[in-house]
Amino acid sequence: MKNIVLGRYIPLDSVIHKMDPRAKIIAMITLLVAIFIDTGYIGYGIIAAFILCAVFLAKLKLDFVWKALKPMLFMLCFLLVINVLVLKTGYVLVDIFGFKIYSDAIFQTLYIVIRLVLMIIITTLLTASTKPMDLTIAIEDLLSPFKVIGVPAHDIAMMISIALRFIPTLLEESQRIMKAQESRGVDLQEGSFKEKVMAILSLIVPLFVSSFQRADDLANAMEARGYNPGGKRVRYKQLKFVLRDYIMLLCVFGLVAGLIATKVTGIL
Amino acid sequence: MPIEFKQVSHEYSPNTPFAYKALNEIDLELAEGKITAIVGATGSGKTTIVQHLNALLLPTQGEIVVVDKTIKSTEKPKNLKALRKQVGLVFQFPEYQLFEETILKDVAFGPKNFGVSEEDAQEKAKEALKMVGLDETFYERSPLDLSGGQKRRVAIAGILAMDPQVLVLDEPTAGLDPQGAKQMMGLFEMLNKKHGKTILVVTHDMEHVLDYCDEVVVVERGKIAMHVSKEEFFEDASLMVKANINPPAIIRMRTMLQEKGFAIPNTVLSLEALVKALKKGVA
Amino acid sequence: MKVIELKNVSFKYDEEYVVKNVSFSIEKGSYTTIIGHNGSGKSTIAKLIMGLLEKEKGQIFVDGLELNLENLYKIREKIGIVFQNPDNQFIGSTVRDDIAFGLENHCIPHEQMDPLILKFAEKVGMLNYLDSEPTKLSGGQKQRVAIAGVLAMYFNVIIFDEATSMLDPQGKKEINELIEEIHREKNITIVSITHDIEEAVKSDYVIVMDKGKVAMEGKPEEILLREKELIQMQLDIPFTLKFKNELKKQGVNVETNLKMEGMVDALCQLNLNK
Numbered sequence: 107m108k109n110i111v112l113g114r115y116i117p118l119d120s121v122i123h124k125m126d127p128r129a130k131i132i133a134m135i136t137l138l139v140a141i142f143i144d145t146g147y148i149g150y151g152i153i154a155a156f157i158l159c160a161v162f163l164a165k166l167k168l169d170f171v172w173k174a175l176k177p178m179l180f181m182l183c184f185l186l187v188i189n190v191l192v193l194k195t196g197y198v199l200v201d202i203f204g205f206k207i208y209s210d211a212i213f214q215t216l217y218i219v220i221r222l223v224l225m226i227i228i229t230t231l232l233t234a235s236t237k238p239m240d241l242t243i244a245i246e247d248l249l250s251p252f253k254v255i256g257v258p259a260h261d262i263a264m265m266i267s268i269a270l271r272f273i274p275t276l277l278e279e280s281q282r283i284m285k286a287q288e289s290r291g292v293d294l295q296e297g298s299f300k301e302k303v304m305a306i307l308s309l310i311v312p313l314f315v316s317s318f319q320r321a322d323d324l325a326n327a328m329e330a331r332g333y334n335p336g337g338k339r340v341r342y343k344q345l346k347f348v349l350r351d352y353i354m355l356l357c358v359f360g361l362v363a364g365l366i367a368t369k370v371t372g373i374l
Numbered sequence: 375m376p377i378e379f380k381q382v383s384h385e386y387s388p389n390t391p392f393a394y395k396a397l398n399e400i401d402l403e404l405a406e407g408k409i410t411a412i413v414g415a416t417g418s419g420k421t422t423i424v425q426h427l428n429a430l431l432l433p434t435q436g437e438i439v440v441v442d443k444t445i446k447s448t449e450k451p452k453n454l455k456a457l458r459k460q461v462g463l464v465f466q467f468p469e470y471q472l473f474e475e476t477i478l479k480d481v482a483f484g485p486k487n488f489g490v491s492e493e494d495a496q497e498k499a500k501e502a503l504k505m506v507g508l509d510e511t512f513y514e515r516s517p518l519d520l521s522g523g524q525k526r527r528v529a530i531a532g533i534l535a536m537d538p539q540v541l542v543l544d545e546p547t548a549g550l551d552p553q554g555a556k557q558m559m560g561l562f563e564m565l566n567k568k569h570g571k572t573i574l575v576v577t578h579d580m581e582h583v584l585d586y587c588d589e590v591v592v593v594e595r596g597k598i599a600m601h602v603s604k605e606e607f608f609e610d611a612s613l614m615v616k617a618n619i620n621p622p623a624i625i626r627m628r629t630m631l632q633e634k635g636f637a638i639p640n641t642v643l644s645l646e647a648l649v650k651a652l653k654k655g656v657a
Numbered sequence: 658m659k660v661i662e663l664k665n666v667s668f669k670y671d672e673e674y675v676v677k678n679v680s681f682s683i684e685k686g687s688y689t690t691i692i693g694h695n696g697s698g699k700s701t702i703a704k705l706i707m708g709l710l711e712k713e714k715g716q717i718f719v720d721g722l723e724l725n726l727e728n729l730y731k732i733r734e735k736i737g738i739v740f741q742n743p744d745n746q747f748i749g750s751t752v753r754d755d756i757a758f759g760l761e762n763h764c765i766p767h768e769q770m771d772p773l774i775l776k777f778a779e780k781v782g783m784l785n786y787l788d789s790e791p792t793k794l795s796g797g798q799k800q801r802v803a804i805a806g807v808l809a810m811y812f813n814v815i816i817f818d819e820a821t822s823m824l825d826p827q828g829k830k831e832i833n834e835l836i837e838e839i840h841r842e843k844n845i846t847i848v849s850i851t852h853d854i855e856e857a858v859k860s861d862y863v864i865v866m867d868k869g870k871v872a873m874e875g876k877p878e879e880i881l882l883r884e885k886e887l888i889q890m891q892l893d894i895p896f897t898l899k900f901k902n903e904l905k906k907q908g909v910n911v912e913t914n915l916k917m918e919g920m921v922d923a924l925c926q927l928n929l930n931k
Contacts, residue, residue, distance in 0.1 A: 239750045271750050274792045279470075285430050286471040289463040290532060291455060291487025301487075308483070311473035315518065323745035330707050330738045331748075331806065332762035334730060340764045342757035416795060416825045521696055549822060551695045551852045553891040578826050620826050623855075623896035623917070630921050636928075645903040652924065653907060 113233045121350065122164035122235045127244035129351035133358045134232050140362040141224050149365050150220050156361055157227055164235045174230040175223060182219050189215045242267045243343050261335065268324070276317065283312045376540060376572055377404040377427065382436035384422055396422040398596040399436065404589075409566050409573040411583040411604075414593035415618060420544075420576045421466075423593065427542050427574070428461040429454055441539060459488050462538030466545045468529035472517040477503070477528050480517050484536040495535070502535035503528075505569070506561060523554040527561075534565070541565065542574045547582065555579070559586045580622045584608060584643065592617050609640040624648065659718075660685040660814055660846050661706060661736075666715035668701055675701050677869040679715070683862070685813075688840050688847045690857040693866030694891040699850050700741075702866070703818045707738055719814070734763060737807030741819040743799035747791040752783055755791075756806045763810060777805040781835060797828025804835060814846040815839070822852065854893040857881060858915045865890065878915055 117123075122130075140153060161171060189211040196210035233241070246263030253259055284294070287308045294305050379402040386394045396419045404410055412420050425431040426438055429445050438445040443457050465471065474480035481499035482492075490498065503512065506527040512520075517528050526546070533541065543562070547555035559582050565571045577583060583590060583604065590607040592600040599617060600607070607613060611629050614621045621629070628648060632638055638651045661683040668676040676698045683689050693699040704710040706717060708729045717724040719732045737759075740746045749755030756774045765773065778784045781801040791799060800820055807815055817836060821829040833856065840847045849856060857863050863880045865873040867890040873880050881887070884902075887894050897920050901913045911923045 239754070267750065268748070271748070271791070274790075275744055278792070282465065283471060285425065286463075286465040286468065288430060289428055289458060289465070290471070290484040291458055291536065293455070293487070304483075308471075308473050312470050315473075316470050320742075320745050323740065323742055324748070326704065326707075326709050327740055327746035328748060328758075329709055330733065330740075331759040332730065332733045332810075333758075334762065337730070337762075338764055339761045340767055340770075342754065342761050342767070342770050344767060415827060523695065551891070552854070552893040553694055618827070620830070627896070627900065627917060627920070630917060631924065634921055634925055636924070645900060646907075648900075649903045649907045649909065652904075653909060 113230075115237055116166065116170065116234045118165045118235075120163060120165040120235070122160060122231070124350075125235075125354060126345050126347050126351045127236045127240040128247055128345055129347065129355055130232050130236060131241075131244050131248060133355060134228050136358050136362050137228050138225060140365055141221050141228075143366060143369060145365045145369055147220075149369070150224065152361070152365065153224060154220075156357075157224065157231065160231055161227065164231060166231070166234055170234070171227055171230065175226055178222065178226060182215075182222070185218060186211075186215045238270045239267060240343075240345075242270070243341070243345060247345060260339075272320070275320075276313070279316060280309065280313055283309055283316075376406045376441050378402070378439040379423075379426075380437050380439070382426065382433045382438060384419075384426065384431060385434045388434060396596055397426075397433075400596070400598050402591065402598055402601065404572070404574065404591075406572050407566070407570060408588040409562065409575065409586060410589040410591060411587040412574060412576045412591045412593060413578070413580075413583065413617075413619065414599075418593045419596045420593050422596075424463065424542050424544055424574070424576060427540070428458045428463050430463070455488060459536050460538055461540045461542060462533035462536055464530055464533050464541070464543045464546060466548060468533075468546075469522065469525035471529055471532070472525060475516060476514050477508070477517050477520075478513040480528060481531045481535050484532050488536060498535045498537065499531070502531040505534055505565065506531045523550055523558070526550070526558070530561070538571070540572045540574065544576045545578070546575060547577070547579060555582070562586065580614075580619060580625075584622045584624070592619075605641070605643065608643055611640075658685040659683065660720055661848070662716075662718040663702075663706075664716040664718075666702075666705060666717060667713045668698075668705055668710060669713050670701075675869050676705065676712075679869070679871055681864055681871055681874055683814075683846065683848060686844050686846055687861045688837075688859075689849070689862045689864065690860040691848065691850045691864045691866060692852065692854065692857050692892060693872075694852075697866040697890075698869040699866045700818055701869075703738060703816050703848075703850055706816065707736065708732060734810070735812060736814045736816060737810055737812040738816040738818060739800065739803045739807060739820040741822055743796040743803070743823060744791070746803055747799050751788050751790055752778065752794070752802050753787045755802050756809055759806045759810050773809045774805075777809045778802075780808060781805045795828060796824045797831055800824065800828070800832050801835065804832075804839075808839065812845070814848065816848045816850070818850045819852070820849075852893075854881065854887075854895050858895050858897075865892070881915055882913060 137153065137157070145153070161168070190207055193211040193214060194208055196208045196213070198206045199209050199212060200207045242263045245266070246259050249257055249259035249262065287305070292305045292308055293301070297305065379400050381399050381401060382397055383395065383399050384397040386392070386396055412423065414420050422431060426433060426445070427440060432445065433447045435447050437447065440457060441460050443453060445457070472480050474483060478496065478499050481502055482495040485495040485498045486492065508524070508527055508531065517525060520528065530546070541562070546562070547558050550558060562573050562575065563586050566573050575587070587604055589603055590600070591598060594617065600613065608621070608625055611621055611625055624643070624645060628638055628642055631652070636652060638648065642648050642651055659682040663682070664680050666676060666679045667674060679702065691699050691702065701710065705712050706719065708724055720735050722728050722732060724732055747755055748758050753774055756778060757770055760770050760773060775784070778787055781804050783798065783801050783805060786794065786798065794802070821832045824832060836847060836849070839845055849860065851857065858877055858881060860877060863875065863877050864871055865880060872890060873883065873886060881895050882898060884894050884898060895915055897915055897917060898913065900920060901911065904911055909927070911920070911927060914920050914923055
């Protein structure tokens, strides 16, 4: 569990960490849009430089970013193989005993790889520099204008935050149940198919039973403390935009607007 | 000697920033046929010790001899199943390990995992249920709609059905009412006296230690601070104070009376003996 | 003055009465214990008072206000409750957030939240753990946080529903001391639902539940000496009573005193008289 990097929060003291999570989400979405718009190699180069600056400002190690990208390697290789086999346009780059690899296969793959890598780095940057709870609050705030059309912004945020709160508890619980069943001779590694099904059932059923119990207790505790799903509340955590958030957003908007302008006018 | 710890250490998540040494070179010998209490504050390493007994945790150093098998730090024991059959481990809140549709099936689950035939497993399950005091009317009921104490009995029967020689229980009375707790401890006493099981019980309840156990092991910060007979343990109230343990009511009463000048010997462990000693003092 | 009053309250679960025709009242500022074996209906009573379960029959009054759908949230502004399982009532992601949860629901102005959180985190001795996550806390610490959350709301009644039964002796002792301190200092009415007969000894008033009914109620010295009934209801009897019985059996007659200190004094007296 401790090796999973994707989506993990890294507690550091940096400008990026201190930034308003709403500003970060908006910046991320804007940059993702820019990546979707085909801005060409130079455009991607500029975006990459910008993101690397942000990674540097967030005090994240390149090693960490690399770890986040690693799980994608297999997918990228797979993509390359497919493209090499399927795409037969452009000029011939290599000819191995009559098997021709065309230029488009390589360039198109490279193009997709660049875009994917950029997207992963951006989202990793967001999750690594923002506490999950802060993200939840930001999502609630950003969704609140859509309340008018029936988006239950608060309920969504409450659900995410309770899920986040109980993930470690449930992990602990599942480990405990696993050990208890192992003591009864359950072997999760070996055994016939039927035995394996039983082994999994012996974990899942108790986990469900105890989760329902927890959910019941939790609902009681929340209600007893005056929680009223539809009612008014004053939120303790308030987010505030400060100067650095405006500056950062301005930079991102400027960059993306510039890229779009060059694209439309055909300079790049 | 069925259980022996030799210089056993256990470290959680070694070689990481979260590394934590829960047991530190402990030596411990547990006598056969007795009820031994393992006491100590939360986080002292009691549960870690217990989980070594059936190789759920392996020592990072040292070795453990359980009956005729040796668990070493270097290798994963090959005869894991045989070991787990010999040492039945009942976890805290064991009612959360029930999952089958009927009580009989749930209790038979353990023996079946150890390769016992369906019929024999059922037989063993029936015997185990009888031991914990649940009759045939329970066989076909769902384990989920029993009371808390009954569920716990079913879970313990599930371990007993594997016919272990050693029964290890991690806080078996937690969450039960006083009457239920007493019945539970009475059950272990019966299993010990009548069925000859060696019993190890992790507990916080000193009244239970006084009433039901033969020996006491005190665990403190990953070390064995004390391993004495019950009589020795309760003779010296200062030992308990040193181990940050609240003595049972009778021992507190004995100490209070001694402080008031009553001549009561430290060997007094029961109300009957206490009153006898008092009368001597008065007369 | 009565702060909680139940009149002929019944509650059914699956066609079976869990609470049947229960009437009792709790005096303002008292420390009341409700005892009974598991399944006697004592925890159901707590949930009925909080309006977490809907009674089938009868009336419940809190601070003169009748519990009904209309008054539900007003009543929850008067009573706080601390439940048994420390994990399942910790809602916030940190100690700070959890204490804030009740304040948020009761629409306490934002600028008052931080001072309240600090004040009551200090009161329960959790000031150094404000940003700790629940997985890093012990059961006793989580219960302290739950108590801080309740105190921050200035309730005048707090129900403890077996709040110490899942804690180790150390945690139990600390939480019991904290409860006594709150009771003493702030004159808050305490209703403690418990198995612990020794806690009942120390309380002002005892209500004994059995089979969904109030079996006995009164001052501890009236109730806790009724040995036969207590045993019949699968309850413990106080240690001092056991001690007195043994004394009597061996021909020593002393007046029963529920407190150990009292027994010791009585024995000293006896010694002097000889």
